[in-house]
Amino acid sequence: MIDVEGVTCRFEAPGRAADGDVVAVDNVTLSVPDGEFLVVAGANGSGKTTLVRTFNGLVTPDEGTVAVNGTPVGADLVAARTAVGMVFQDPRDQLVAATVGADVAFGPENLGLPHEEIDRRVADALAAVNMADRGADRIQSLSGGERERVAIAGALAMDPDHLVLDEPFTGLDEPARRSVLDRLRDLRDAGTSAIVVTHDLRDVLGLADRVVGLSAGRVAVDAPPEEAVAELPGLDVRAPDSLEGGSAGNFGAEGGSAEDLGVEGGTAGDLGADP
Numbered sequence: 001m002i003d004v005e006g007v008t009c010r011f012e013a014p015g016r017a018a019d020g021d022v023v024a025v026d027n028v029t030l031s032v033p034d035g036e037f038l039v040v041a042g043a044n045g046s047g048k049t050t051l052v053r054t055f056n057g058l059v060t061p062d063e064g065t066v067a068v069n070g071t072p073v074g075a076d077l078v079a080a081r082t083a084v085g086m087v088f089q090d091p092r093d094q095l096v097a098a099t100v101g102a103d104v105a106f107g108p109e110n111l112g113l114p115h116e117e118i119d120r121r122v123a124d125a126l127a128a129v130n131m132a133d134r135g136a137d138r139i140q141s142l143s144g145g146e147r148e149r150v151a152i153a154g155a156l157a158m159d160p161d162h163l164v165l166d167e168p169f170t171g172l173d174e175p176a177r178r179s180v181l182d183r184l185r186d187l188r189d190a191g192t193s194a195i196v197v198t199h200d201l202r203d204v205l206g207l208a209d210r211v212v213g214l215s216a217g218r219v220a221v222d223a224p225p226e227e228a229v230a231e232l233p234g235l236d237v238r239a240p241d242s243l244e245g246g247s248a249g250n251f252g253a254e255g256g257s258a259e260d261l262g263v264e265g266g267t268a269g270d271l272g273a274d275p
């Protein structure tokens with residue numbers, strides 16, 4: 001279980017705000033039960049990445065608390081980072097070894113697991129991202145999408161209680177996307193919670209138990225997918241400036257509300273199906 005209680009995160013941003021601070025996450029309270037598939041949606045800059053980075057201590061809230069499996073994140077960072085696996089938006093931020101296999105093995109090796117277990121986890125994780133036969137490839141030789149898949153495999157190999165994926169599908173081709181979604185479904189069934197940050201709900205809506213929509217750092221909607229779709233017709237959460245006829249008031253503006261999130265494009269029916 002991840003418990004977020006009254007979390008606010010500010011960043012110094014001289015020139016952007018009157019008092020010099022940007023409020024990236026604004027008094028957010030939510031719980032993620034074990035085995036839940038949670039989608040965190042919202043426009044660029046709405047606070048998604050900042051919020052999920054508090055789950056393993058990469059960002060420390062200015063106000064409020066985050067607890068993982070009952071322990072405050074700040075009280076035991078190692079426990080939080082073991083329990084919460086994270087795949088960053090930019091996979092270059094987390095690939096550490098020279099080859100694919102060595103990279104995926106890095107985390108399990110640090111856990112001190114036996115070799116057979118490490119080999120099993122690496123093989124399993126690479127299969128989950130359609131890279132079963134790529135263990136010997138050099139990271140430098142990989143495309144952007146392949147690096148993203150290695151980063152996902154690395155997180156899967158850690159077998160975390162909670163898996164956070166920040167925009168995981170951006171660079172993935174269709175077979176890889178399906179394969180990762182299948183694995184997330186299996187993990188959810190096995191009790192691992194998945195928290196997927198995305199602008200594009202189409203990929204994940206069929207799997208989601210719940211959608212949290214952020215607007216200007218606040219929770220503007222927190223509902224099961226059907227309800228969220230009904231509440232937010234279209235559920236298109238692109239950035240305001242990419243919306244036809246849209247304005248900052250649609251999404252991401254100060255004081256956003258559920259109504260602000262419903263913008264043009266698509267229908268509930270379009271979005272509800274498995275990809």
Ligand SMILES: Nc1ncnc2c1ncn2[C@@H]1O[C@H](COP(=O)(O)OP(=O)(O)OP(=O)(O)O)[C@@H](O)[C@H]1O
Pocket residue numbers: 011012013022023024042043044045046047048049050051199
């Ligand atoms: N390290 C930082 N320093 C200053 N401002 C920051 C920092 N990190 C985030 N911000 C600001 O906080 C706000 C929320 O950013 P965040 O990255 O959490 O949004 P996001 O919803 O994940 O956006 P995107 O969809 O573009 O990834 C933005 O205004 C951003 O500019």
